[in-house]
Amino acid sequence: MSVRIYVPIDSSALSLGAEQVARAIRHEAAVRDVAVDIVRNGSRGLFWLEPLVEVDTPQGRIAYGPVQAEDVAGLFDAGFHQGAAHSLCHGPTAQIPFLARQERLTFARVGITDPLSLDDYLAHGGFEGLKRAIAMAPAEVVKEVTDSGLRGRGGAAFPTGIKWKTVLDTPAAQKYVACNADEGDSGTFSDRMLMEGDPYCLIEGMAIAGLATGATQGYIYVRSEYPHAFRTLQAAIERARAAGWLGASVAGCGRAFDIDVRLGAGAYICGEETSMLESLEGKRGVVRAKPPLPAVSGLFGQPTVINNVMTLASVPIILARGATFYRDYGLGRSRGTLPFQLAGNLRHTGLVEKAFGVTLRELLEDYGGGSFSGKPLRTAQVGGPLGAYVPASQFDVALDYEQYAAMGAMVGHGGIVAFDDTVDMAKMARHAMAFCAVESCGKCTPCRIGSVRGVEVIDRIIAGEERGRNIALLNSLCDTMLAGSLCAMGGMTPYPVQSALKHFPEDFGIDKTAAA
Amino acid sequence: MTKETPSAAGLAALIAAHRDLPGATLPMLHAIQDAYGYVPDEALPMIASALNLSRAEVQGVVSFYHHFRRTPPGRHVVQVCRAESCLAMGAEVLEAHVKAKLGVDFHETTADGAVTLEPVYCLGNCACSPAMRIDDDILGRMNGRRFDAVLHELQQTEGASA
Numbered sequence: 040m041s042v043r044i045y046v047p048i049d050s051s052a053l054s055l056g057a058e059q060v061a062r063a064i065r066h067e068a069a070v071r072d073v074a075v076d077i078v079r080n081g082s083r084g085l086f087w088l089e090p091l092v093e094v095d096t097p098q099g100r101i102a103y104g105p106v107q108a109e110d111v112a113g114l115f116d117a118g119f120h121q122g123a124a125h126s127l128c129h130g131p132t133a134q135i136p137f138l139a140r141q142e143r144l145t146f147a148r149v150g151i152t153d154p155l156s157l158d159d160y161l162a163h164g165g166f167e168g169l170k171r172a173i174a175m176a177p178a179e180v181v182k183e184v185t186d187s188g189l190r191g192r193g194g195a196a197f198p199t200g201i202k203w204k205t206v207l208d209t210p211a212a213q214k215y216v217a218c219n220a221d222e223g224d225s226g227t228f229s230d231r232m233l234m235e236g237d238p239y240c241l242i243e244g245m246a247i248a249g250l251a252t253g254a255t256q257g258y259i260y261v262r263s264e265y266p267h268a269f270r271t272l273q274a275a276i277e278r279a280r281a282a283g284w285l286g287a288s289v290a291g292c293g294r295a296f297d298i299d300v301r302l303g304a305g306a307y308i309c310g311e312e313t314s315m316l317e318s319l320e321g322k323r324g325v326v327r328a329k330p331p332l333p334a335v336s337g338l339f340g341q342p343t344v345i346n347n348v349m350t351l352a353s354v355p356i357i358l359a360r361g362a363t364f365y366r367d368y369g370l371g372r373s374r375g376t377l378p379f380q381l382a383g384n385l386r387h388t389g390l391v392e393k394a395f396g397v398t399l400r401e402l403l404e405d406y407g408g409g410s411f412s413g414k415p416l417r418t419a420q421v422g423g424p425l426g427a428y429v430p431a432s433q434f435d436v437a438l439d440y441e442q443y444a445a446m447g448a449m450v451g452h453g454g455i456v457a458f459d460d461t462v463d464m465a466k467m468a469r470h471a472m473a474f475c476a477v478e479s480c481g482k483c484t485p486c487r488i489g490s491v492r493g494v495e496v497i498d499r500i501i502a503g504e505e506r507g508r509n510i511a512l513l514n515s516l517c518d519t520m521l522a523g524s525l526c527a528m529g530g531m532t533p534y535p536v537q538s539a540l541k542h543f544p545e546d547f548g549i550d551k552t553a554a555a
Numbered sequence: 556m557t558k559e560t561p562s563a564a565g566l567a568a569l570i571a572a573h574r575d576l577p578g579a580t581l582p583m584l585h586a587i588q589d590a591y592g593y594v595p596d597e598a599l600p601m602i603a604s605a606l607n608l609s610r611a612e613v614q615g616v617v618s619f620y621h622h623f624r625r626t627p628p629g630r631h632v633v634q635v636c637r638a639e640s641c642l643a644m645g646a647e648v649l650e651a652h653v654k655a656k657l658g659v660d661f662h663e664t665t666a667d668g669a670v671t672l673e674p675v676y677c678l679g680n681c682a683c684s685p686a687m688r689i690d691d692d693i694l695g696r697m698n699g700r701r702f703d704a705v706l707h708e709l710q711q712t713e714g715a716s717a
Contacts, residue, residue: 054683454681
């Protein structure tokens with residue numbers, strides 16, 4: 040009987056030496072004549088424990104981490120291949136509190152299965168949603184997604200079912216599904232984890248979208264910073280096609296759907312949906328004016344479903360378990376779960392999938408374990424580089440699209456970057472403007488010029504030149520960008536800038552008491 | 556990481572392999588850069604002619620994307636992340652260390668042609684900040700000491716293969 044040992048192949052695990060660990064385990068096992076079956080799984084999302092090695096035992100999977108190659112001999116000495124105690128042992132993986140208290144719907148399989156094994160996928164409920172969708176009329180599938188309350192997980196939170204209905208109702212000879220996997224937001228990595236850890240889930244979601252709207256061709260636009268995800272998707276698509284889950288007749292239903300993966304080229308703006316379409320068409324990633332909506336005239340001028348990876352990967356479980364099952368999670372108009380990503384200065388960084396309604400304090404303290412540095416947490420940026428800096432006084436607001444919008448912030452793609460009290464918020468505000476200046480597509484003036492002027496004005500404020508006048512000027516500039524930009528790039532860069540200014544005026548040299 | 560020297564025949568083959576794809580420009584440019592490490596000048600008119608575009612249009616696409624290079628990089632490319640999560644974990648200190656160690660600024664190559672240094676905004680390794688990428692390897696929880704060790708290893712392998 041060989042022992043099954045799991046060593047993640049996730050990019051982050053690899054970045055910490057998982058490959059060397061896998062090699063060391065293979066080597067030690069051979070030397071000691073222990074039969075091992077090493078499975079390269081996705082990550083469980085407990086990144087402070089990565090590389091997290093798991094051993095299959097009669098008591099379930101036992102976790103060891105963070106394991107380095109030089110720990111492996113000692114682990115064998117202790118008998119870890121039988122699940123024995125060791126200073127790196129954390130007991131049964133499923134009982135680690137960080138994981139045990141989550142509500143994993145979209146991430147149900149990530150870290151558990153072999154990402155490229157179709158047998159594993161099927162054994163863990165894979166393709167149940169697609170099979171059910173095949174038996175339904177397209178309009179019924181769209182209705183199921185609408186009823187689930189699923190909203191776009193890329194950040195804009197537009198109701199997915201309504202978007203799909205527009206594509207379904209727009210007659211065309213060719214329609215497309217374009218998956219936005221240009222996950223450029225700092226502090227986010229859920230798309231990457233899913234593409235590397237459970238690629239068939241995304242493939243299934245796209246196939247369902249195709250059948251529901253009459254689209255026969257899908258594209259996944261992956262950023263070039265994700266070489267591992269790109270290769271995993273290519274391999275998974277090939278296998279899914281060979282097994283008949285993609286192609287001229289999806290699972291033998293007589294209707295066609297296929298997928299091609301495309302690589303971006305290091306442009307943050309290509310995460311904006313119309314810019315992504317331009318890029319897929321082989322052009323500069325310049326934002327398009329809307330209307331027409333991409334759902335009516337999108338890729339190559341045809342009706343196109345554009346959804347983020349998380350949105351599409353949430354669809355299989357909605358179809359498999361029904362709209363009501365999914366809808367029962369969450370609160371208000373934010374239904375279901377969101378895979379939050381804990382990053383930056385935290386002890387326990389990682390992926391936490393929870394129903395909407397969890398608070399930042401729970402995520403940062405209960406899950407995140409407080410700051411990595413041990414200093415007090417001062418702020419967290421929520422929703423990527425265009426998201427607001429949330430001060431500690433607002434850590435108890437429920438994470439819900441509407442409640443966050445009401446306080447001038449956004450949930451976005453669920454990325455959370457924590458900062459301790461050494462952060463200089465004037466510098467972070469400047470960084471937001473400088474980032475916009477580097478990444479602006481250049482089409483509209485508020486974004487292209489505004490960001491450059493923004494850096495200059497913040498520099499003058501930091502230098503103490505006519506501070507009052509320059510702050511008024513910065514606020515006016517932010518208003519122009521917010522109201523006058525063509526897309527969220529220029530339109531939301533003011534969020535981090537103005538939230539920093541509002542909540543941390545002392546960092547800009549403003550007397551806190553006078554600022555109010 | 557030794558790349559081939561561009562040749563007209565090689566470029567023509569790469570272009571021909573991708574010209575029939577819908578939206579072929581990016582896949583073509585990727586194939587060329589993967590083969591040669593950059594997009595050479597002579598590729599532009601060839602791509603333009605294959606895709607029925609003007610040279611200016613192709614130039615516009617190449618120059619839009621940060622990923623595409625117009626000159627050969629060093630034998631290794633080091634990217635240091637400058638995004639928020641890494642900033643929260645000391646990326647500025649790491650950046651200063653890397654620049655001092657290599658003796659170059661961003662977008663420059665060391666005098667011996669070994670390393671090109673570039674900034675990057677997010678490698679999706681934010682749970683293990685600060686992050687960097689060396690060629691196709693992404694590295695997490697970096698610090699000056701770890702960088703020096705990795706660099707030393709690179710130099711050793713280079714020395715061994717030279």
